[in-house]
């Protein structure tokens with residue numbers, strides 16, 4: 001039978017609950033247990049797919065095409081948990097299910113209420129999330145409750161997990177609460193009051209946390225542990241310090257293991273402890289991160305650059321590729337709008353250019369200018385989703401001589417719609433959950449860079465977009481030197497393009513950043529960073545920003 005760990009957060013948001021939940025999952029997997037991870041989000045959007053990245057950060061996409069919270073990215077990078085549509089529920093999704101049942105008449109005339117109908121639907125959602133890759137129930141299901149304890153909108157979720165525990169044996173359910181100990185610099189003190197109050201809130205609604213994970217910027221003294229234990233009614237050993245990590249977030253599982261969190265969980269849940277938690281591969285990886293001597297600087301040119309979380313998986317994937325190349329990857333974040341005039345100054349000295357996915361017109365021409373600069377100056381370029389689309393537009397305009405080439409997303413009357421809408425998308429009017437979403441097979445052309453990097457002839461990659469490469473232009477663009485190196489045969493779609501005369505110029509229609517992890521860096525990211533390092537180490541001889549005549553064709 002599956003055991004359950006519920007992770008809540010108190011005092012402030014952005015405490016790294018997702019990261020901590022993922023780290024717990026990793027520790028348990030290291031003990032030979034199968035885990036699932038799930039996030040329950042109290043907002044009313046049915047999923048984050050319709051929200052601006054400025055509101056919510058990146059939208060993480062699962063293989064089965066769910067548009068989900070970015071914490072699921074941590075879950076996949078840290079564990080082998082199978083993530084699906086059932087791995088992320090919001091208040092909106094729960095209410096939608098309950099309201100459809102009510103409309104069907106399934107409640108047989110009863111008044112439909114938050115308790116028990118909404119809370120029952122939340123408990124069903126928790127049960128739906130406990131499958132592993134083979135559909136078997138896992139040993140431990142970890143469920144993270146979004147938001148902060150004390151928020152009005154979190155209440156039904158907290159009530160549901162209280163009931164969930166009530167209906168099971170005490171050793172089958174565990175509550176882990178993550179909290180902040182603010183440090184008052186003036187008096188040099190860590191304060192416990194907000195933690196006491198947030199635990200108080202939980203106890204008021206019938207939840208007594210079994211573990212408190214305390215986020216702190218300075219080390220906790222023994223007295224502090226004892227005080228929190230006494231005031232919050234949590235055993236001393238179960239008060240865990242989670243200090244701000246100095247070098248990399250990948251230190252979090254090691255820190256929690258060193259604090260004995262895995263033992264406390266196994267004890268409480270009466271799970272057989274298999275050996276000790278062996279993190280040696282992981283620790284060797286961290287050592288690599290810390291001791292890396294090589295370095296390259298990559299420009300990421302995007303529309304939501306001010307918010308780190310908007311491109312979370314991209315930055316993570318660049319870091320993984322750095323690890324694979326024993327190098328540090330420095331990121332220069334550039335707002336695409338700032339390049340609308342002249343990209344040269346902002347980009348000078350970078351060793352590679354990455355243009356991530358995006359929506360809307362703002363900054364589009366800046367991205368196109370940056371890509372032209374990279375192409376003409378032999379600077380490694382990697383375009384993802386909208387990044388591929390803008391690279392195709394740039395190539396069409398400046399190499400194939402198709403003036404005013406554009407995407408139908410922005411310019412419905414362009415004479416050259418090199419990026420257009422698939423027929424099946426033409427009549428779609430709802431915005432939520434209607435893009436090409438989830439994993440599609442991509443067949444790689446032999447002899448291309450993509451084929452070489454993957455070392456495979458077919459791969460599965462995840463998509464989230466409405467627009468596509470327009471095959472009517474394939475021949476003309478190929479004649480001008482663009483190579484289509486990956487295809488989805490079923491729908492006859494170009495998924496990867498590259499320029500073979502360039503040291504590294506690759507655009508992909510999918511989102512490879514969702515399939516990279518520290519121990520398994522994505523092959524295209526790895527190849528891109530390797531190319532950037534080669535350029536950096538060759539002394540950046542021709543990177544003064546002046547286009548090289550031989551490559552300037554328009």
Ligand code: GLN
Nearest residue numbers: 357358385386465466467
């Ligand atoms: N806006 C583009 C489309 O819908 C690209 C989407 C993306 O980059 N994820 O096709």
